[in-house]
Amino acid sequence: MSILKELRERIPKNAEISQVKFEGSELVLYTKSRSFFKNFEKTVKEVVRELKKRIEIRPDLSITMDMEKTKKKIREIVPESAGIVEIYFEPDLGKVIIEVQKPGLVIGKGGETYRRIKNETYWLPKIERAPSIKSDIVVAVRKLLHSEIDYRKKFLNRIGQKINVPQSEEEKRNEWIRISALGGFRQVGRICVLVQTSCSNVMLDCGVDVGSNSYPYLDAPEFDIEKLDAVVATHAHLDHVGYIPYLYENGYVGPLYCTAPTRDLMVLLCLDYIDVCQKEGKPVPYSKKSVEKAVKHSIVLDYGEVLDITRNMRLTFQPAGHLLGSSLVHLHIGEGLHNILYTGDMMFGPTRLFEPAFTDFKRIETIILESTYGSSDDIKPSRRDSEQKLLDVIEKTIKRGGKVLIPSFAVGRAQEIMAILGSGNFDFPVYMEGMLWDATAIHTAYPEYFSKYLQKSIFHYGKNPFLSKNFHRVAPRERNNIIDSAEPCVIIATSGMLIGGPAIEYLKGLAHDKKNTLLFVGYQAEGTPGRRLQKGWREIPIRGGVRTKALKLEMEVDTIEGGLSGHSDRRQLMSYIHKLGCKPERVITNHGESKKCVELARDIHKSFRCETLSPKNLEAIRLK
Numbered sequence: 001m002s003i004l005k006e007l008r009e010r011i012p013k014n015a016e017i018s019q020v021k022f023e024g025s026e027l028v029l030y031t032k033s034r035s036f037f038k039n040f041e042k043t044v045k046e047v048v049r050e051l052k053k054r055i056e057i058r059p060d061l062s063i064t065m066d067m068e069k070t071k072k073k074i075r076e077i078v079p080e081s082a083g084i085v086e087i088y089f090e091p092d093l094g095k096v097i098i099e100v101q102k103p104g105l106v107i108g109k110g111g112e113t114y115r116r117i118k119n120e121t122y123w124l125p126k127i128e129r130a131p132s133i134k135s136d137i138v139v140a141v142r143k144l145l146h147s148e149i150d151y152r153k154k155f156l157n158r159i160g161q162k163i164n165v166p167q168s169e170e171e172k173r174n175e176w177i178r179i180s181a182l183g184g185f186r187q188v189g190r191i192c193v194l195v196q197t198s199c200s201n202v203m204l205d206c207g208v209d210v211g212s213n214s215y216p217y218l219d220a221p222e223f224d225i226e227k228l229d230a231v232v233a234t235h236a237h238l239d240h241v242g243y244i245p246y247l248y249e250n251g252y253v254g255p256l257y258c259t260a261p262t263r264d265l266m267v268l269l270c271l272d273y274i275d276v277c278q279k280e281g282k283p284v285p286y287s288k289k290s291v292e293k294a295v296k297h298s299i300v301l302d303y304g305e306v307l308d309i310t311r312n313m314r315l316t317f318q319p320a321g322h323l324l325g326s327s328l329v330h331l332h333i334g335e336g337l338h339n340i341l342y343t344g345d346m347m348f349g350p351t352r353l354f355e356p357a358f359t360d361f362k363r364i365e366t367i368i369l370e371s372t373y374g375s376s377d378d379i380k381p382s383r384r385d386s387e388q389k390l391l392d393v394i395e396k397t398i399k400r401g402g403k404v405l406i407p408s409f410a411v412g413r414a415q416e417i418m419a420i421l422g423s424g425n426f427d428f429p430v431y432m433e434g435m436l437w438d439a440t441a442i443h444t445a446y447p448e449y450f451s452k453y454l455q456k457s458i459f460h461y462g463k464n465p466f467l468s469k470n471f472h473r474v475a476p477r478e479r480n481n482i483i484d485s486a487e488p489c490v491i492i493a494t495s496g497m498l499i500g501g502p503a504i505e506y507l508k509g510l511a512h513d514k515k516n517t518l519l520f521v522g523y524q525a526e527g528t529p530g531r532r533l534q535k536g537w538r539e540i541p542i543r544g545g546v547r548t549k550a551l552k553l554e555m556e557v558d559t560i561e562g563g564l565s566g567h568s569d570r571r572q573l574m575s576y577i578h579k580l581g582c583k584p585e586r587v588i589t590n591h592g593e594s595k596k597c598v599e600l601a602r603d604i605h606k607s608f609r610c611e612t613l614s615p616k617n618l619e620a621i622r623l624k
């Protein structure tokens, strides 16, 4: 452990260091010196720079203030308007957790309030934002992590020891890199990429194909779960994370790297996936316990943070513009040997909620690029026209005394619709049920992941579109009241393609009335009831009890074509490559129907003169 030794030598003796531990790639020092704890920033800065390691200094339990006194002190120091919800401790880590409505007020101007808490209580403060809408998932995840502190301490130390073994000269000379397409190549769904080098095995995403209930090719000869070092998740959609708990079900005990919102949304979606499989009598690939295990092994990082994840791989997340917490994955391999950008799902254009995908990379040799809208004719209508159409359809229906039913996925599009409605003035009620509401609540826990514009509107002007008084959470037993009431309204309900869920129940009640409108805002896959209605069918089969009945539609049916999508269209994909801060040597397309992956690869080759590939599942490519 040469790095630990070096560190001990570099830190002054009077720092009274009682313990040095790894926490993932980070180094953690516990000190028994109050004055060192107060003033370490200056001393440690230099060492951090030279060792290229992140170092956190924490108090040894012996110097911390009594817990009850600390709580009182914090309430004295922090202004009341901050809205402290709870104060609790993680004594083994020397931390006091302050859950609060306005984190900014606990930090204070230039970090002044934060420093006062630290220097007067000798605890390291950790600030957590309380969601503005109560979220059971956020509470459960935080509780779980809190109750597993002992396990996590050991787990993180184990990871740190593994990562921090330097590569020998011989190892560096013989380095190679390859990727294997384990799922989601020339198809949409069950995305999984395995990146292997001479000394690491890392998996990027591991999703399910919900439609066909198929999973990645984990039986490929190059994959060995025992040797897997890390899993990286780009975002919480099931086609990217739906199979991650399966790894934990089958003995994987390594880290899952993702952003905090991805972790929380993943829990919501994976638990729901288990429920849906059970209800529909489909095989359930893992238990709820394994979803918990994934959380227990999660290591979260923010955009722009750089983290060593194996002996020769360094991970950075950047905004992908697709979903709350969605990330582009940048992997720096070896010392300047190779850089991979894996886009996951990506939106390079304006949305209500997020910044467009990040472009300012210094070096990329290989890009793995999503191709959902990769064909040359995949051009979306403009964002503005689509938003206007949404508002027009709603207004028209409301005016004639009707109700608008919007079938939607729980996460993503639903919140976009809420943000469009909630940022204007509207005076009709909008109803949403459980899961969709839960997803929205998780959004309110992480406003720092929103676009700068939306953050400004929330933090400076106190205008949070999700908190509009016209949004209502409703329980299933209230459905009939809403359907029977004469009041015009909007209902947003899952599932997005009318395969099941509350949307079907509302449809049954609303279908017969010409005044009502069924409004599609998302992609409808071939063969789904949603697609049929879009094509002009006016009757669809509906399961009612044992028998299937026909449901006749008198209501209006309309569609907002693609303009509210969280994916880049063809133009945006091309302009993304163009706007990148550096020119890639090779572009690999995935996450699209075969034709789209191939067309996009062909046209990128023509326009940018770089090598392009569109491999099939189970193919492997050597990058170095």
Ligand SMILES: [Zn+2]
Binding pocket: 235, 237, 322, 323, 345
């Ligand atoms: Zn997605």
